[in-house]
Amino acid sequence: MSETFSDLDAHLEAGAAARLADFVALLSIPSISALPEHRPDLEATAAFIAERMRHAGLEHVEVAPTDGPPVVYGDWLRAPRAPTVLVYAHYDVQPVDPLDLWVKPPFEPRVEEGRVYARGAADDKSHVAMHLAAVEAWLSVRQALPINLRFLFEGEEESGSENLERWVEAHREQLAADLAVVSDTEFLDGNLPAITSSLRGMMYAQVDVRGPDLDLHSGGFGGVVRNPADALARILASLHDEEGRVAIAGFYDAVQEPGTRIREEVARLPFDEEAYRQRIGVPELAGEAGWSPLERRGLRPTCDVNGLWGGFQGEGAKTIIPAHVHAKVSCRLVPDQDPERIFELFRRHVIDHAPSGVEVEVHLINTGRPSVTATHHPAVEAAAGVIEAVFGQRPYLIFEGGSVPVTAVFDKTLGLPVVLLGFMNPDCQAHAPNESLVLDNFEQGIRVICRYWEALAEAPLAGQGASGSASAA
């Protein structure tokens, strides 16, 4: 990389304090997408971001309405022969409960020991702020970008991106690009620089088991009817075999078994299993036999109960047979598992394993496709190069267990290769109390992004198109 960035770096250096103050202002707005009462906060956050985009010099800036929170769009398209990149991050955040476990209020950001603590400090306002800072630096210092950029900031990621998917489909022309950069991922445990190369998909369902019309007295009816809780327990216990494999018939049929090369790559990742176990606080790690923990979370599909409830849940004793009990169950999916197909297999398994004497229903709540990026795509190679230049070490290629639904939308709907470029420290406690971002990740991340636009201008992107990304569809 021959280019020098001393002018941009000097600009960023001089603006650090103001930038942090601006980030704190963004973090102070409680943009929780799951709670309807925070809709005004989502609108306020979108307006805040649009204002910063205009100030940075972006054009066609708009706060576009959807049936959910608005989408914020803006672009700079004045590099006619250069590639166009669609940049994505989300400005909504998770709910904050349990609030009593926060050391400080979640929307009163505090800076301590090189971190910013606040809900959204990492997931995902950090990336919104980093992208805004990088483009502001380019346009302020050089009055131009080396490539074309379209920014798309979403306010509904933590609630399923349902409306974004429709908006993207309705605005395919407006979003035309050569590459998508999705910024919502983490480094490797130990805060080691990393690029995520795959995300799992999802199938989320609810199981309802109904017995008698009303709760029954467990004395007068104990021994006479099938207890719905017993039926649910049998169903849930049947989801895995003794080896920890998902026991749903056909579940693994479409799974691409990772090859030896990928397994070797994962085995080479630095991972302190004992430190990891202690951090989570479990007596031992567990899961599908024959795979390492990192393989199980990144390369293998899983099935988990997310919650269950029914009958008496209070203090003391109430002697009833519950009329109905329920469970939320979701599967994380890998290529080429189709979420709708997996739901059908799951539904059939539940019905087949329901004992007699109860009625069982299974409802699909949502789905997301798995996605995998082509690790040898020139845009990934370019990202690895600039991360190495800024952080001083080659990034690891990692396989993430989570899901970012928009990734498959860009891939499937827009036919774009996707690079997952994220800088969150893995101990950021996203979704949990006391979320925090390491400030060095923030500042260095901005410098990586600045260099990445230049690197992409030089990368052989043209003609890569959709084939650069392997879809799970």
Place this chain on the structure above:
Amino acid sequence: MSETFSDLDAHLEAGAAARLADFVALLSIPSISALPEHRPDLEATAAFIAERMRHAGLEHVEVAPTDGPPVVYGDWLRAPRAPTVLVYAHYDVQPVDPLDLWVKPPFEPRVEEGRVYARGAADDKSHVAMHLAAVEAWLSVRQALPINLRFLFEGEEESGSENLERWVEAHREQLAADLAVVSDTEFLDGNLPAITSSLRGMMYAQVDVRGPDLDLHSGGFGGVVRNPADALARILASLHDEEGRVAIAGFYDAVQEPGTRIREEVARLPFDEEAYRQRIGVPELAGEAGWSPLERRGLRPTCDVNGLWGGFQGEGAKTIIPAHVHAKVSCRLVPDQDPERIFELFRRHVIDHAPSGVEVEVHLINTGRPSVTATHHPAVEAAAGVIEAVFGQRPYLIFEGGSVPVTAVFDKTLGLPVVLLGFMNPDCQAHAPNESLVLDNFEQGIRVICRYWEALAEAPLAGQGASGSASAA
């Protein structure tokens, strides 16, 4: 039975309207023992009953404090050569939720089509009112009783009778008697006259399963840790075998297998299985193989999940692995199962069946001993005789699935034989919305009680003592 009761019957006939109004007044007080805010209502109910006892001519009437709701005591002991009977019923009631399923408010009693509708109309204020009416009739018409009576009305039965047990132990002298009559049971399905000859005991416990320190993101951690809900499901599913038998090792060791005679008695009971199934609203009846529904609920021990909870229980989706999940589990016990021993077996079973990767704790919440009355005891024979005289048909001898903890206390602590003399219609919906009592059961029940005191005066009770009742201890 040579005695004529025309004077008592005429008195009861004349007082029917006033008696119903008085019963309605008793039912109007919301004496819910489970809810602390109703403590004043429990006190008011106790005062109401004490006033009626004094008015009826009982002596030594007192509202005796306990650490819970007060006990109401009163006696009439002026028949020196006659036996003494300890009479029990309870004046507290169950909570009323779900309130929206009640046609009329639960503490605004209404009389319709030969029934009184209200919380407590059956369970168990009906028996309090019946006993008060019967003793009032005797003392008003004849100024004396044929036997000695001690009345003990409790206000904590629906919350476990914990304080009553201590009070009884501290007042053994005051409660000295030859026989206990416990009035808290029902007739047979179809409202057929019946005497309950056994009640099941109870062991009620809570199971807590803990995994990670905090809820984990099911993407980042799915496949790496044992899901506590999966562990709980495996534990609960292991409690029964495929034949519906309780699979806890040693559970049946002390169970007295009912003999051929008792099974023949149960088989002769009129029971419309299809009508019963429809009334409950289940697709089919279920339970331990090899036993009929009436045997399963009356003669066999059972194990039921009373409630379970953990993780996400809201609308939509939250993708977590719950940090902890819980279940309430109780067993109904038959002679000679010891509740503490059963808890120990249960605890061991749960620990043994817990998969690795989680921590499991089991807590005992409460216990109650099973009790069985000697069906050929002269006091039971006498009860059968007076029920036949009043209702026009010989009562069935039935085996109840429920528990009345005080029964074992009278039996074990006071050494008394117990007769379970109750008149509730089985479709009374005790513990459920729209509880109701058939008024004919109420009026005829009072007449049975009047005749029963006379019958006991003539029965060979002396010297029966504790041996008249087989304890499960």
